[in-house]
Amino acid sequence: MEINKNIDLQKVSLEDIKLFQNRGREIEFLKQNGITNVLELLSITDIDLLPNIASITTSERATLRGIFELIRHKYLNEELIVDCFFDVSKVKYYLSSKEAYNNISFGEINLNRFGFSKSEVDQINMFLISKMNEFTRENSVVEFGSIIDVFAYLKENIKRTSIVSKLDIYLDSYQKKKSQKEEFNQEELENLRKTLLDLTKKRDKLNEQIALCEEKLLNYYEKMGGVNK
Amino acid sequence: MKDDKMINECEEVILKLKKEILTKEVQLEQLLAKIEVKNS
Incomplete structure (x- = not known):
């Protein structure tokens, strides 16, 4: 478990993170399971594996999972699973x-x-x-x-x-x-512009070569006295 | 997003250019072949 903050998470209580509702069922449930600080909470891999999980309602479980995810995001830099950025x-x-x-x-x-x-x-x-x-x-x-x-x-x-x-x-x-997306897009745009420029140069070069060949052939036909191509 | 739109536009132009280049390469090959025949 890699923690990216220089703080003692054992000293950060569940109340300190201010994500739980005071005296809410979710925080009470965690305490009943012996979880009182962030470190203990982060040592769990899955909320649903906690004993007595069936004693709380489905929506309380969903809330706990949501908070669990927020905490893992905040302290472990994990990606948020719930996507709140999509169009609705x-x-x-x-x-x-x-x-x-x-x-x-x-x-x-x-x-x-x-x-x-x-x-x-x-x-x-x-x-x-x-x-x-x-x-x-x-x-x-x-x-x-x-x-x-x-x-x-x-x-x-x-x-x-x-x-x-x-x-x-x-x-x-x-x-x-x-x-991050904006930064990525800028890089992507820069690369595409470069490709675009290279391709345009290549196309122009081909046009020049084609024009030269056509001129050569035209000269040849003229020399041959207008013989049909 | 504005950048996404620009990226899509760039990709479309690049695709068109690649197709154009392919056609021109074939055209050039044919012309070179003709010249080769005339020179032989």
Whole structure:
């Protein structure tokens, strides 16, 4: 297990990382399993292998998996498995619809998978519902192209620590990924431009050679007194 | 993204150029063959 931070993770308690909801079922479950700090949590390979895992609900398990992934990303630099960067047309649809909102859905996205607990998901949904209704009243439309846009919007408006801490990790990871992609694209573009230039030169050279050959043949035909090719 | 679009455009132009070069190489070969025959 390679840890990239110069901190004693044994001294970092589950509460310190601020990803768990205070007195939430998820953190209580981990403590029942003797896990009280980040190092102990990172020594687990799979949340589902913990004893008594069946004692918590499916959504609590999903939340735990999401948080587990965030922690592994934060402290071990592991890639996030849940992809919050893809386009989500349904998010755009629901949030830009002019219908009044009494319910909100993220389509195929289960926010528990992102590490949000049930009460956090409820708060996020309630916030979005009220915002959407406000937008509808003002007859304005807000559109989100992807879930990361929703996260950025929530970050600006929700102050609950356990939600903001998770949003911070996602947004930070997104920014890093975006910069890496931009850097990669720049290199790729540079290589393509070089190839383009080389090919253009090669094409021009061929054109010159063809013109020379045609001229030679024309001269030959002229010398032969206009004999048909 | 803007860069993605540019990359796609560049790749398309490169593909067209490669095809064009292939055609021209064949054309040149044929012309050289003709010259060869005339010179023999």
